[in-house]
Amino acid sequence: xxxxxxxxxxxxxxxxxxxxxxxxxxxxxxxxxxxxxxxxxxxxxxxxxxxxxxxxxxxxxxxxxxxxxxxxxxxxxxxxxxxxxxxxxxxxxxxxxxxxxxxxxxxxxxxxxxxxxxxxxxxxxxxxxxxxxxxxxxxxxxxxxxxxxxxxxxxxxxxxx
Numbered sequence: 759x760x761x762x763x764x765x766x767x768x769x770x771x772x773x774x775x776x777x778x779x780x781x782x783x784x785x786x787x788x789x790x791x792x793x794x795x796x797x798x799x800x801x802x803x804x805x806x807x808x809x810x811x812x813x814x815x816x817x818x819x820x821x822x823x824x825x826x827x828x829x830x831x832x833x834x835x836x837x838x839x840x841x842x843x844x845x846x847x848x849x850x851x852x853x854x855x856x857x858x859x860x861x862x863x864x865x866x867x868x869x870x871x872x873x874x875x876x877x878x879x880x881x882x883x884x885x886x887x888x889x890x891x892x893x894x895x896x897x898x899x900x901x902x903x904x905x906x907x908x909x910x911x912x913x914x915x916x917x918x919x
Contacts, residue, residue, distance in 0.1 A: 760824040761869040767862050768815050773829040774858055775812035779805040781851065784834035785844055794909075796917030797841060800895075803919055804848075811881070818877055841909065842899040849892040856885040 760768070786801035819826045838844040859881045866874035895916070902908040 760819065760822045760874070761865075761871060764862070764865045764869055764871060764874060765819060765822075765824040767865055768819055768824070769827050769829070771858060771862060772812050772815045772819075772826065773831065774855065775808050775815065776831050777834075778851065778855065779808035779812070780831055781834045782808060782848075784836055785838055785848070788836070788838055788844070789841075794841070794913045796913035796915065797844075800916040800919050811884070814880075818874075822873070842896065845892060845896040845899055849889065849896055852885065852888045852892050856889060859885055 782801045782805040786798045786805065789795070789798035789801060816826050838847060859878065863875065863878045863882065866872075866878055898912060902912060
């Protein structure tokens with residue numbers, strides 16, 4: 759059985775994961791409008807991954823005898839700037855999510871909830887990958903600068919995700 763505090767935090771995390779999916783989908787829409795289908799594809803896949811994360815938390819609450827309570831998802835921004843600015847925002851967002859996951863783990867430690875600690879370890883590892891991926895793309899975009907053909911080539915590379 760989940761403790762009340764951890765159950766409430768996980769319910770909030772479900773909202774954060776779905777918010778993340780919505781943000782990434784909005785970023786995909788901007789990239790589609792800018793004729794950058796590879797960037798759009800990367801963001802759509804990221805959005806689906808965030809939805810999967812939300813469902814992992816959803817299922818976990820139910821497996822532990824808790825109650826999922828869904829909250830409203832905020833309307834995402836629709837304009838994010840140049841690709842380098844978009845990925846700077848992605849990295850900052852993933853760092854925020856890492857902090858939220860770490861806070862969940864801290865609560866699991868406080869409550870001596872070993873099952874939740876084990877469950878959350880996957881998300882901790884996943885966040886290392888998420889931040890590394892966003893950081894790598896951001897660094898490449900910084901090197902590319904405003905070189906149009908390099909951006910097009912990178913767009914094609916991102917479509918391979």
